[in-house]
Amino acid sequence: MGILNSGLRRLALMTLALSAALPAQAQYPFETTVEKEEERFQAIIKNHSGNASFEFIQGITLEVQWWELLGEPVNYYKLKWNRGTNFQLPSGTTRDDLSKYPDLLRRFDAMKPLSFEFEIDFELKDMKPNCGPTIKDTDTFARGSRFVNSTKHLLIGKNGEVQSSLSPGSGSWADFATWLNDETYSPEVVKKTFVCATTLTLYKISTLKAEIPEREIAAIDAAYAKREKEKEQKAEEEKKKKEDKLKDLAARLNGEKKAAAPDSSSDGIAGRLLNAEKKLEARLEAERKAREEAERRRLEEERRQRELEAQINKCNSSAFTGWNHTYGTCEKRSLKDSDLRISDTFTVATKKVKITVVDHNSAQDDDYQLFVNEKYIGDVKNITGGSTTLTANLQSGENLIELRLLRDRGNGTGLKLQISPGNYESQFNGTHNHSYIINVIE
Structure with a gap:
């Protein structure tokens, strides 16, 4: 079995190498190539099929981060999976x-x-000059495969949600990858190949195993079928009760006709019974409508209250606006208002800047969202010791940078804000929003 698997693996990797002559989009529709930044490769690879819309899993998206730390390989992954848009339970x-x-x-x-x-x-491509020894010193390609699983590397979230690993993982250069043609290289050569490479191409990601929750699928299907059956039975019972009531009324009317009271009206007892029945039904219908109207008004009032609360929260969450409770309106306010928490003010000479948030300690910091002039730029979710760099376009004059608290991690905040060009750096602490003013002077 080992020889067979080795042969199949060799054939697969040789096919990958030969496919370089074919158009990339046709052979690998989700291929992605990235350059190394700050000694780290960070790329996203997808595997999605429109033909799998009736399957439990239609596609996956994996963010890959590989880097070298203290001489050893380190990895970090973020996984998102999507359920088939037309997925059905076994009963349909x-x-x-x-x-x-x-x-x-x-x-x-x-x-x-x-x-x-x-x-x-x-x-791994584009080796640095005078850097080695590497795999490409002796072979044309530094191609291989890495195996990732939810036991060692991944956490699985809900459908459509990105789930990050709890912390970076590590291994050894000896088992870093399975290389083209099942070649083996010394750990030092593998390490040098990774360190010297400046470009990484991810050709494809193959799902070797996906265990779906079959017991829960069957349980939900059975529970739905049971409730639908109970609903049908209840409807049949209500129908039978109504039919019995009509039969009883008909029998009573027939009996009264046979033994009419001497003082009966011209309409007869049957007519009086029918009128009484109609009045009762009309009263019950009026009560039902009154209850429905009261419930409708209550729900409408709750909806209006929720919408008002949402408007107030949205208005007050911005540094530019505040809610006027007297007039019930959202009003614009100046950046100089005293209730605006401004950490610092500084000046730059260009509109396009890079904003970097750096974790400079050994604790897991809180998560934030970066806004520039009320425009969402991106999330800042640093791993311990990591950093996030985002690009923003400023306007002439005064600009507002906000780091809005997204998630309280429980360890507080101890981060550094760096803005370039301009070589600005500021440390900020505390589990709350942080704001800065940038003046652009051209």
């Missing part, structure tokens, strides 16, 4: 069908794969 029940039972719908939306195992085909 769809997500829309489950919407009538909110608890079953929540269980359906919470389902996720139990485990994953992937194979990533990659190539």
Whole structure:
């Protein structure tokens, strides 16, 4: 079996090497190439199929981060998977069908794969001059495969949600990859190849294993079928009760006709019974409508209150606006208002800047969202000791930079803000929003 697997692996990698002559988009539709930045490769590779819309898993997206630390390889992954847009339970029940039972719908939306195992085909390219020895000193390609699984490397989130690993993982250069043609290289050569490479291409990601929650799928399907059956039975019972009531009324009317009271009106007893029945039904219908109207008004008032609260929160969350409770309006306010938390003010001479947030300690810091002049730029979710760099376009004059608290990690905040060009650096602390003013003088 080992010889067979080795032969198949050799054939697969040789096919990968020969396919370089074919158009990249046709051979590898999700191929991606990135350059090394700050001694780290960071790339995103997808595997998505429109033909799998009826499957539980239609596609996956994996963010790959590889770097070298203290002489050893380090990896960090972020995984997102997507359920098939037309996925159905075994009975044919769809997500829309489950919407009538909110608890079953929540269980359906919470389902996720139990485990994953992937194979990533990659190539290290563009070696630095006078750097080696590397694999490319003796071979044409530095191509190989890495195996990633949910036991060692990944956490699995809900459908459509990006789930990050808890912390970076490490290994050894000896088992860094399976190389083209099953060649073996010394750990030092593998390390030098990685360190010297300036470009990484991810050709494809193959799903070797995907364990779906079959027991939960079957359980939700059975629960839905049971409730639908109970609903049908209840409808039949209500129908039978109504029919029995009509039969009883008909029998009573027939009996009264046979023994009419001497003082009966010209309309007869049957007519009086029918009128009484109609009045009762009319009264019950009026009460039902009154209850429905009261419930409608209550829900409408709750909706209006929620919308108002959302407007107030949105207005007050901005450094540029504040809610006027007297007039019930969102009003613009000056950057000089005393309630605006400004950490610092500085000046730059260009409109395009790079904003970097650096974790300079050994604790996991809080997560933030970066806004420039009320425009969302990106998330700042640093791993311990990591950094995030985002590019922003400023306007002439006064600009507002905001770091809005996204998630309290429980360890507080101790980060550095760096802005270039201009070589500005400022340390900020505390689990709350942080703001800065940039003056652009051209």
